[in-house]
Amino acid sequence: MDKAFRNLATGCIAAVSTAAILLAAAGPSAAYGKDGILEVDEFGLFYNQYQSGCVFDLYGEDLNFNDNYFKSGCTGGTSLVNDNTESYKNRDVYAWKVATDANMDGNVGEIPSNYQGNASSTFKNTISSSTYTLHA
Known part of the structure; x- marks a missing residue:
């Protein structure tokens, strides 16, 4: 059970790291709209x-x-x-x-x-x- 828990924890850490990278890459586009600055694609x-x-x-x-x-x-x-x-x-x-x-x-x-x-x-x-x- 200890080995299964360790594998699960490692998988969760990898998923969280991937999500953080994706959110960082999407950062600028997430700021589009309703911020008082007219940007391209708006x-x-x-x-x-x-x-x-x-x-x-x-x-x-x-x-x-x-x-x-x-x-x-x-x-x-x-x-x-x-x-x-x-x-x-x-x-x-x-x-x-x-x-x-x-x-x-x-x-x-x-x-x-x-x-x-x-x-x-x-x-x-x-x-x-x-x-x-x-x-x-």
């Missing part, structure tokens, strides 16, 4: 026009902005993201859709990959959710 909604002020950066979909706030330290900082965005920039390889209501309801628009601009009158300060599409 979609950003800006507090002001012309991609200025605070940015709400997304790596994955968010179907309800009502519990998201812009990061402090910039124009619009600590404001609720829901219904508070005037421009956008898509640094993702995929197109992104935005909607004027939660859960992608209401008016829906699509922002192509690597495109930026000001929100139209339909979407200015009314965006409440977004998701990426599966086409580039």
